[in-house]
Each structure stands twice: as structure tokens, then as C-alpha cells.
Amino acid sequence: VQLVESGGGLVQPGGSLRLSCVASGRSFSINRMAWYRQAPGKERELVATISSGGSTDYADSVKGRFTISGDNALNTVYLQLNSLKPEDSAVYYCNAAALIQPTIEARWNVEAWGQGTLVTVVS
Secondary structure, three states: OEEEEEOOEEEOOOOOEEEEEEEEOOOEEEEEEEEEEEOOOOOOEEEEEEEOOOOEEEOOOOOOOEEEEEOOOOOEEEEEEOOOOHHHOEEEEEEEEEEEOOOOOOOEEEEEEOOOEEEEEOO
């Protein structure tokens, strides 16, 4: 499974961005998609998740400001970032937990990461 993010950029505090993550590959299905972020000198942190059943979860720091959504198969997932703050500046990564099943008998779980997209919030 390959993931490609887009949508990052430079924005002023209070502004908005929408990040996109597109999954591609063969014979796969997505069980869960997540967005992580990593600021310089800090550990990567979980921002939001969405399951194949549609349930979502958010880090406390972004609740009420960020919204994760996706198509039914979660092949495309979005992260809407509103009311951005300077502390939201980071590289945002898409992460997928997927099932690969090329045949009825053969299947296995994989985890995939995108290359990241940079969000910078500055006055």
C-alpha cells in the first residue's frame, strides 16, 4: 500500500488547511487510517484516526478544531485543520493499517506511511 499526502502549506494563525491522503496498491483494504504529526525536536504524535466503520478519535490538543473524514473505503482520507495555532506547525503523516489479500487463501496485515506534508503556522 502506498500513501501520498498533499495539502500542506504556510498559513496564519486562525487559518485553515485541508490535508489529503490517497492510498493505492493492489488487493488491499483499509482497516484504519490515521494522521500523525512531528514537530522539530519532538516525537511523532497521533492526531486523529478513522476506522473502516467510520468511528473517529482525536488528540485532546486538536479536538473541536480538526476533522478527519474519508470515502467509504478509506482510500482517500482528509484532515481538515481549522483555527490553526503556531504549535500545530509540523510535518503531518498519513498512516494506514491495511489488509492485503491477493487470493482467498493468502492475506496479511501491513502498516504504511506517507512521505509527509509540512504545515507551518506563522504570523
